[in-house]
Amino acid sequence: MGSVAGQQETEDQRAGGVRTVKRVTLRDVAQAAGVSHQTVSRAINGKGEIDPGTQQRVLDVARQLRYRPSRFGRGLVRPDVVSVGLIVPDVVNPFFPEFVAGVIAAADERDWQVLVASTENDRSRELALVRSLGQQVDALVGYISHPDAQLEPYVGTVPLVLVDRGLDSSNHALVDIDTAAGIRAGMQHLIDRGHRRIGMIDCECVSAPMVRRRTFLEVVGEHALPVDEGWVVMGEQSPAGGAAAFEALYAARPDLTAVVAFNDLVAIGALRAARRLGVQVPDDCALVGYDGLSVVDLVDPPLTTLHLDKRRLGELAIHQVDQLLAGELPPPIVLTPSLNVRGTT
Amino acid sequence: MGSVAGQQETEDQRAGGVRTVKRVTLRDVAQAAGVSHQTVSRAINGKGEIDPGTQQRVLDVARQLRYRPSRFGRGLVRPDVVSVGLIVPDVVNPFFPEFVAGVIAAADERDWQVLVASTENDRSRELALVRSLGQQVDALVGYISHPDAQLEPYVGTVPLVLVDRGLDSSNHALVDIDTAAGIRAGMQHLIDRGHRRIGMIDCECVSAPMVRRRTFLEVVGEHALPVDEGWVVMGEQSPAGGAAAFEALYAARPDLTAVVAFNDLVAIGALRAARRLGVQVPDDCALVGYDGLSVVDLVDPPLTTLHLDKRRLGELAIHQVDQLLAGELPPPIVLTPSLNVRGTT
DNA sequence: TTGTATGCGTTATCAA
DNA sequence: TTGATAACGCATACAA
Numbered sequence: 010m011g012s013v014a015g016q017q018e019t020e021d022q023r024a025g026g027v028r029t030v031k032r033v034t035l036r037d038v039a040q041a042a043g044v045s046h047q048t049v050s051r052a053i054n055g056k057g058e059i060d061p062g063t064q065q066r067v068l069d070v071a072r073q074l075r076y077r078p079s080r081f082g083r084g085l086v087r088p089d090v091v092s093v094g095l096i097v098p099d100v101v102n103p104f105f106p107e108f109v110a111g112v113i114a115a116a117d118e119r120d121w122q123v124l125v126a127s128t129e130n131d132r133s134r135e136l137a138l139v140r141s142l143g144q145q146v147d148a149l150v151g152y153i154s155h156p157d158a159q160l161e162p163y164v165g166t167v168p169l170v171l172v173d174r175g176l177d178s179s180n181h182a183l184v185d186i187d188t189a190a191g192i193r194a195g196m197q198h199l200i201d202r203g204h205r206r207i208g209m210i211d212c213e214c215v216s217a218p219m220v221r222r223r224t225f226l227e228v229v230g231e232h233a234l235p236v237d238e239g240w241v242v243m244g245e246q247s248p249a250g251g252a253a254a255f256e257a258l259y260a261a262r263p264d265l266t267a268v269v270a271f272n273d274l275v276a277i278g279a280l281r282a283a284r285r286l287g288v289q290v291p292d293d294c295a296l297v298g299y300d301g302l303s304v305v306d307l308v309d310p311p312l313t314t315l316h317l318d319k320r321r322l323g324e325l326a327i328h329q330v331d332q333l334l335a336g337e338l339p340p341p342i343v344l345t346p347s348l349n350v351r352g353t354t
Numbered sequence: 355m356g357s358v359a360g361q362q363e364t365e366d367q368r369a370g371g372v373r374t375v376k377r378v379t380l381r382d383v384a385q386a387a388g389v390s391h392q393t394v395s396r397a398i399n400g401k402g403e404i405d406p407g408t409q410q411r412v413l414d415v416a417r418q419l420r421y422r423p424s425r426f427g428r429g430l431v432r433p434d435v436v437s438v439g440l441i442v443p444d445v446v447n448p449f450f451p452e453f454v455a456g457v458i459a460a461a462d463e464r465d466w467q468v469l470v471a472s473t474e475n476d477r478s479r480e481l482a483l484v485r486s487l488g489q490q491v492d493a494l495v496g497y498i499s500h501p502d503a504q505l506e507p508y509v510g511t512v513p514l515v516l517v518d519r520g521l522d523s524s525n526h527a528l529v530d531i532d533t534a535a536g537i538r539a540g541m542q543h544l545i546d547r548g549h550r551r552i553g554m555i556d557c558e559c560v561s562a563p564m565v566r567r568r569t570f571l572e573v574v575g576e577h578a579l580p581v582d583e584g585w586v587v588m589g590e591q592s593p594a595g596g597a598a599a600f601e602a603l604y605a606a607r608p609d610l611t612a613v614v615a616f617n618d619l620v621a622i623g624a625l626r627a628a629r630r631l632g633v634q635v636p637d638d639c640a641l642v643g644y645d646g647l648s649v650v651d652l653v654d655p656p657l658t659t660l661h662l663d664k665r666r667l668g669e670l671a672i673h674q675v676d677q678l679l680a681g682e683l684p685p686p687i688v689l690t691p692s693l694n695v696r697g698t699t
Numbered sequence: 700t701t702g703t704a705t706g707c708g709t710t711a712t713c714a715a
Numbered sequence: 716t717t718g719a720t721a722a723c724g725c726a727t728a729c730a731a
Contacts, residue, residue, distance in 0.1 A: 082724030427708030
């Protein structure tokens, strides 16, 4: 089976032999196998209408030559496979995998593909990603922190679904989270249980800046709870940050009876700090998290939290893509976290 | 600007107006704008060599017509963008996001794209995914449970990197985990601390069946530790499963002083069960996990575990892809977990 | 069963 | 500045 010889031959016959590694094409295989490129196509795709002998021969030659069909050539001539680009800030932060899973599942249901890209919490990478990925896909779903105005020049013509960024955006489809309603539910829960001396651990947050704190203060005002400096502390958005923030909060207000945390990770840090300080949770101090990560069930006691259906969030994003691809600009969809009472309240 | 009229016109002029939603092409825009498709191309890509007036006009028409460049048409004629398909069993299981992050990061470094697919723990989806995704990408990285023999017909010609499946595989590139060495290190640690009555919670595991148990028994034999029925229990691969398994183990061997768990999630379940049973960890019973999930630091006490660098695992997989794409079949790479002593031993 | 010719949507070359 | 023409790699009628 002079296939190896065939390969040599093919290489030599290449006219512009100088150019960089030319890709092996259907015609190269055809030439090497001494058939038409048509026959090769048939052999590769396993359609009938071909002599088993030649098919095998062609297949052998193809393997020798390391032939791989070009997805572009194919895509051009076959019904398009829809592909969606997904941009998230971080794949490891336990908030996002569930969201990504939702996107992938909903996409899969439609036989769509998902290209996942992560900015690795580097905001400066967002814009470049929007542009480059946007050129390679049929639509984009993005957990993007940049405001519309900055985004626009990079978006080009790609249909875009923005997630969790308030309703400031109008050119693109939106899936949003009603954080204010969530915080409000958490506060109400604490108030219902008789808490009045409630503190908050807040964090920097580009997507919904100040929302938690603002809502907190609103509710505090509505119920005439004690409020002045010291009831709200800022912390790093991490367990360690939550621990430090709790310590600061406890130092300033040792008589507090409940804390609302920016999110679950922060709350878990606060929980550990409380334990270290000898503060019993929930007896001495109740604690409410936010996000509803699955890890809240692994800590002790399990964390009461405002549970957001992150998987659903992803599914809805794909739903919005669907609309966009159909030529509609759908109205925003808003998801509200639901209170999940466990062991810390 | 009779662009809307232009659109009508274009639609009407389409010969086979019957066919399903034809995609808007460069030529459609050209016709509507009254220029050559070449000029449209120039306008879209913002190359110079075009009159600003016509450029603007063309751009307007393109927008009216909702024109989007075809990635296939482009891909055919521009230097290829390498894309890697990634198949994992589950995006939500905290083991995988770190792995995925490693793959994405290493791919990104090379300006490659990553298409992520999940089998959602449904083994039966693996093969179909290998085939379909394999056709759309330049290489595949797979956390695949099927043995080579079953896999082969579905692989086709796509370069494939298999992760964590023992070294039974030869046609494909491999990144493996030396689980035996990990378990051995964990056992040795316990033995060094004077433990002799050690139990194990094992789970079903397709990728490395029996490895933990086998290694456990080897070490037990080498050190003449007590061994008979009851020292190894099987459990579901989850915190709940770990809890149930610990209860069973404790019921059978109430005098045990240490437990090696299948993985961290199982170990965390065991930890909770121990607490419920009034067994102090680590004083009454030490506990060693496996995987090194970041959640081990969130439980109390933090879990001693055999830490596997999952991110690195992903990076190495891309490294293997690199070799494969260069035409080499690289030797397997083996990663060994390292003992991470925290609060449960 | 096999080969020829054509078109998919884009960019590049070159002439006008 | 613009346009005609030729690739790019593949699949599919249609002819042989």
